[in-house]
Amino acid sequence: xxxxxxxxxxxxxxxxxxxxxxxxxxxxxxxxxxxxxxxxxxxxxxxxxxxxxxxxxxxxxxxxxxxxxxxxxxxxxxxxxxxxxxxxxxxxxxxxxxxxxxxxxxxxxxxxxxxxxxxxxxxxxxxxxxxxxxxxxxxxxxxxxxxxxxxxxxxxxxxxxxxxxxxxxxxxxxxxxxxxxxxxxxxxxxxxxxxxxxxxxxxxxxxxxxxxxxxxxxxxxxxxxxxxxxxxxxxxxxxxxxxxxxxxxxxxxxxxxxxxxxxxxxxxxxxxxxxxxxxxxxxxxxxxxxxxxxxxxxxxxxxxxxxxxxxxxxxxxxxxxxxxxxxxxxxxxxxxxxxxxxxxxxxxxxxxxxxxxxxxxxxxxxxxxxxxxxxxxxxxxxxxxxxxxxxxxxxxxxxxxxxxxxxxxxxxxxxxxxxxxxxxxxxxxxxxxxxxxxxxxxxxxxxxxxxxxxxxxxxxxxxxxxxxxxxxxxxxxxxxxxxxxxxxxxxxxxxxxxxxxxxxxxxxxxxxxxxxxxxxxxxxxxxxxxxxxxxxxxxxxxxxxxxxxxxxxxxxxxxxxxxxxxxxxxxxxxxxxxxxxxxxxxxxxxxxxxxxxxxxxxxxxxxxxxxxxxxxxxxxxxxxxxxxxxxxxxxxxxx
Amino acid sequence: xxxxxxxxxxxxxxxxxxxxxxxxxxxxxxxxxxxxxxxxxxxxxxxxxxxxxxxxxxxxxxxxxxxxxxxxxxxxxxxxxxxxxxxxxxxxxxxxxxxxxxxxxxxxxxxxxxxxxxxxxxxxxxxxxxxxxxxxxxxxxxxxxxxxxxxxxxxxxxxxxxxxxxxxxxxxxxxxxxxxxxxxxxxxxxxxxxxxxxxxxxxxxxxxxxxxxxxxxxxxxxxxxxxxxxxxxxxxxxxxxxxxxxxx
Numbered sequence: 001x002x003x004x005x006x007x008x009x010x011x012x013x014x015x016x017x018x019x020x021x022x023x024x025x026x027x028x029x030x031x032x033x034x035x036x037x038x039x040x041x042x043x044x045x046x047x048x049x050x051x052x053x054x055x056x057x058x059x060x061x062x063x064x065x066x067x068x069x070x071x072x073x074x075x076x077x078x079x080x081x082x083x084x085x086x087x088x089x090x091x092x093x094x095x096x097x098x099x100x101x102x103x104x105x106x107x108x109x110x111x112x113x114x115x116x117x118x119x120x121x122x123x124x125x126x127x128x129x130x131x132x133x134x135x136x137x138x139x140x141x142x143x144x145x146x147x148x149x150x151x152x153x154x155x156x157x158x159x160x161x162x163x164x165x166x167x168x169x170x171x172x173x174x175x176x177x178x179x180x181x182x183x184x185x186x187x188x189x190x191x192x193x194x195x196x197x198x199x200x201x202x203x204x205x206x207x208x209x210x211x212x213x214x215x216x217x218x219x220x221x222x223x224x225x226x227x228x229x230x231x232x233x234x235x236x237x238x239x240x241x242x243x244x245x246x247x248x249x250x251x252x253x254x255x256x257x258x259x260x261x262x263x264x265x266x267x268x269x270x271x272x273x274x275x276x277x278x279x280x281x282x283x284x285x286x287x288x289x290x291x292x293x294x295x296x297x298x299x300x301x302x303x304x305x306x307x308x309x310x311x312x313x314x315x316x317x318x319x320x321x322x323x324x325x326x327x328x329x330x331x332x333x334x335x336x337x338x339x340x341x342x343x344x345x346x347x348x349x350x351x352x353x354x355x356x357x358x359x360x361x362x363x364x365x366x367x368x369x370x371x372x373x374x375x376x377x378x379x380x381x382x383x384x385x386x387x388x389x390x391x392x393x394x395x396x397x398x399x400x401x402x403x404x405x406x407x408x409x410x411x412x413x414x415x416x417x418x419x420x421x422x423x424x425x426x427x428x429x430x431x432x433x434x435x436x437x438x439x440x441x442x443x444x445x446x447x448x449x450x451x452x453x454x455x456x457x458x459x460x461x462x463x464x465x466x467x468x469x470x471x472x473x474x475x476x477x478x479x480x481x482x483x484x485x486x487x488x489x490x491x492x493x494x495x496x497x498x499x500x501x502x503x504x505x506x507x508x509x510x511x512x513x514x515x516x517x518x519x520x521x522x523x524x525x526x527x528x529x530x531x532x533x534x535x536x537x538x539x540x541x542x543x544x545x546x547x548x549x550x551x552x553x554x555x556x557x558x559x560x561x562x563x564x565x566x567x568x569x570x571x572x573x574x575x576x577x578x579x580x581x582x583x584x585x586x587x588x589x590x591x592x593x594x595x596x597x598x599x600x601x602x603x604x605x606x607x608x609x610x611x612x613x614x615x616x617x618x619x620x621x622x623x624x625x626x627x628x629x630x631x632x633x634x635x636x637x638x639x
Numbered sequence: 640x641x642x643x644x645x646x647x648x649x650x651x652x653x654x655x656x657x658x659x660x661x662x663x664x665x666x667x668x669x670x671x672x673x674x675x676x677x678x679x680x681x682x683x684x685x686x687x688x689x690x691x692x693x694x695x696x697x698x699x700x701x702x703x704x705x706x707x708x709x710x711x712x713x714x715x716x717x718x719x720x721x722x723x724x725x726x727x728x729x730x731x732x733x734x735x736x737x738x739x740x741x742x743x744x745x746x747x748x749x750x751x752x753x754x755x756x757x758x759x760x761x762x763x764x765x766x767x768x769x770x771x772x773x774x775x776x777x778x779x780x781x782x783x784x785x786x787x788x789x790x791x792x793x794x795x796x797x798x799x800x801x802x803x804x805x806x807x808x809x810x811x812x813x814x815x816x817x818x819x820x821x822x823x824x825x826x827x828x829x830x831x832x833x834x835x836x837x838x839x840x841x842x843x844x845x846x847x848x849x850x851x852x853x854x855x856x857x858x859x860x861x862x863x864x865x866x867x868x869x870x871x872x873x874x875x876x877x878x879x880x881x882x883x884x885x886x887x
Contacts, residue, residue, distance in 0.1 A: 047773070050773070051772075051773040054772045054773060065696065066704070066755070066756060066757065067756065067759065067760050067800065068760070069703070069800055070704050072696070072697060072702070074701050074702050075697045075702065084780075122774075122776070125776035125777065125778055125779045126773060127779075128776065128779040129769065129775065129777070130769055130771060131792070131829050133792040133793040133796050136785070137786060138785075138786050139783060140783025140784050140786070141780050141783060142780055158793055158796075159793060161797060163701075164701055165793070168796065172767055172769070175760065175763040175764045176768040178760075179766075210749055239696040239697040239698070239702060240696055240697075240698060241696045273669050274667055274670070276667060276670050276678060277674070278671070278674050278677055278698060279698045281698075281699050282699075380699065384726070386669075386728065449773045450773070450774075497685065498685075499680070499681045499684035499685060501681055502681070543684055543685070545684055545687065545688065545689045545690065546689050550650075550651060550750070551651075551692055551749060551750040553692055554680075554684065
């Protein structure tokens, strides 16, 4: 299969401008004839649904939550990047573009990333106009903070709840369209299949989570904005409901899954405290502006932090990466933390933790200023651990946080299936092998507010608006609905002895051990075997109580875990085939003398896009070569 | 540690419900309240019984999904915290806890501890926004907004829409929820053009959804996980009154 990314010709800086100037349009009178399905109402979904409805398309939006406002974008803490250069510190579109490409360890598509940097400035304007209360200076101007992987201050924020404020902005825009009858909203509806007919995405099958009703919805285009798949690891900073079902079902219907092994492990999360643990809580990267990471210099030093004298502390990030220090990118900081813990220098009961120390900042700025900047994070830390980070350093450890991989899309954000568009974290396109902080919010809103309104029109202008469907199409809807029905029945009929959470926890452990911060050929091969075995057990010994005809949370979870059990294997396969190290993907076989990633640009400067080939059959790996016209592939250095 | 739980079980919307007793032993005080519910549900599943349906998602106090009244207190005993931010160390070993869904006319129970809070969305759809289409915005720094105003707007905007305020109110009033949005947008210069019609529409939608009125008990403020001030209700009432005065 040849993958055509449909990147417009011309110099990088002009591509998007030229594209917009020559894009095919749908006239205002015709827009209302087209129906668009949007699945997911996080930043990407809500912003897309609202913007498309404003343009005049008929939009149906779906979410599994009780309200579109609950999507997990809401939990993003630290901020959103934009190349506004309000700080006069040398920022520009070009620099944001370059930082993002470099941060992604040269494994993302140049043209997409440049566009992202370009529209970043419009996002801030739009959000302010909606009433998003970003942090400001006394003079009334917007203020910024620094984030990892950048030497400028370009991150806009609203205390430690930037994601919440941005999502509520998009949610309010969406609510306005719902109120005006331009968006039909389906909360508590989960997408369980994609309908493909005549080679195009034509609709979805949903389950009403309150009464179990299955329904097929037809549309001229389907937008998946359903987030990432990090919950495959069970323990993560994702919401408990976050899942891969929508993209995995689309993958099974023919959409290619790109770079599934690119998963971000975030360095600063609250460490695991026990077996019962259900989720991990992030402590925003913004804390690394003022917090210093350290561990004792000597392995086995179990003294409390306060009793370890300055000269016996190893501020390891500042030592190894003097120019970026504590603001080294996430993959690098996580691996460094893992390394010092592996050396026996980890702190806390489990030894799986490093200190994030604010005493120097409190001394320099005073407790009041530190409180102003981070109070809600310090409160959160206190709630969870019962400890005060004003008095003793925080203990942190890396945790799964984001997935850079996702469904393959071209420059138009369309998958290889015509009519299927994928936005936000659900696609693979912008972050390469590692995402920089404060870039997820930027991408979600860029895709929804400023990219899809142009690219969708280009596609729809070539399609006849949905009229009566032909027999083959109608048949596809029936068949998909029946498949969903059968699958639900199958899940309910196992009637084994173990709750779904048990399988999920086991899968998570396999993935964390074999496909986590550090990977080896042997471990990955073993992981694949273990997952196959677990999947077999799942279908023999799963217990889902209750029926399919009412609100059944066990059934919902079982369907999602069944999909993770398939996706988990693909993640390992992808990690196995990518025989190099890059960004988050650290293969122990490929490292520099200093233990950093050793990329193999000759053979792996490429996107791996996997094609589903049937139950129990090995997926097929296709390749999109990554061509860099503007940047030269450099060894990433933050030293 | 050990806990005795009396949990509201109700098979569906139009079914009667009742409290059922469950005893849990071997709990860890560092466990969250919802992790304890997970343990209970896994046990029920192994026993072939239906687990307790309850809503939860982010488990870090921001999505507003979780909604349990513990011993009659929405979100339990901790100040400024949601149900998912309650840890077992807040309770005594051997304590008996009653766990119920939100109780309010406008939030019907769907199953066990799950209620229908879509009335909040309808209020938002009526006017909880600034009417600006994508692409229409001027430069973000074109309009200076004082730090203090921005901070006040944030305090109001921090509402997570969980509905604890309604559950705590003897009248089942949603005035804190509505006042938070009216104040967030009404404090900002961008929100001025629609200020009057916004408050009028949102209050009308609130009344239509079956929420009660405010009688100044401040129970809403006391349980709000984001500690939103009930003063905002006065602010909303003033805006509402002004919105009814015809233009002179």
